[in-house]
Amino acid sequence: MPTVKEVEAKLRSERRRAGERGVVVYVAGPYTPYGADTHGSPRLTYINVKRAIHVGLAVLKLGFYPVIPHLSYFVHLEAPEDFGTFYYEWDNELLKRCDVFLKYDLSRGADAEEELAKSLGLPIFHSVEELATYEPKG
Numbered sequence: 001m002p003t004v005k006e007v008e009a010k011l012r013s014e015r016r017r018a019g020e021r022g023v024v025v026y027v028a029g030p031y032t033p034y035g036a037d038t039h040g041s042p043r044l045t046y047i048n049v050k051r052a053i054h055v056g057l058a059v060l061k062l063g064f065y066p067v068i069p070h071l072s073y074f075v076h077l078e079a080p081e082d083f084g085t086f087y088y089e090w091d092n093e094l095l096k097r098c099d100v101f102l103k104y105d106l107s108r109g110a111d112a113e114e115e116l117a118k119s120l121g122l123p124i125f126h127s128v129e130e131l132a133t134y135e136p137k138g
Contacts, residue, residue: 028110
């Protein structure tokens with residue numbers, strides 16, 4: 001598998017020559033841990049965030065540009081107030097700007113995002129391996 005630097009260099013030169021933008025992939029999966037106690041919840045959420053980041057890196061290595069909504073975890077940690085359900089709205093706005101949807105694991109939130117992706121007519125994949133077969137049209 002190529003390194004991130006090799007992929008970056010290849011993407012940059014190919015996109016510049018073609019005058020086109022890259023394929024943006026929304027990475028959906030579990031965020032909130034189910035059944036965790038208050039003490040363990042932040043740690044388990046962080047494990048889910050790390051997993052999403054690793055999936056996003058795999059997407060990047062395929063030559064696509066990942067959008068990892070789980071990174072809002074770090075905003076949540078720094079925010080002086082609770083934004084409540086605004087995070088769902090934020091994620092949906094990001095999803096509307098993507099070209100492809102990838103749901104790598106089961107999650108109620110990702111299920112709702114998948115429904116939105118379907119309504120937007122986005123190609124939908126359920127694994128990085130499946131995404132690797134995607135050939136953008138146009």
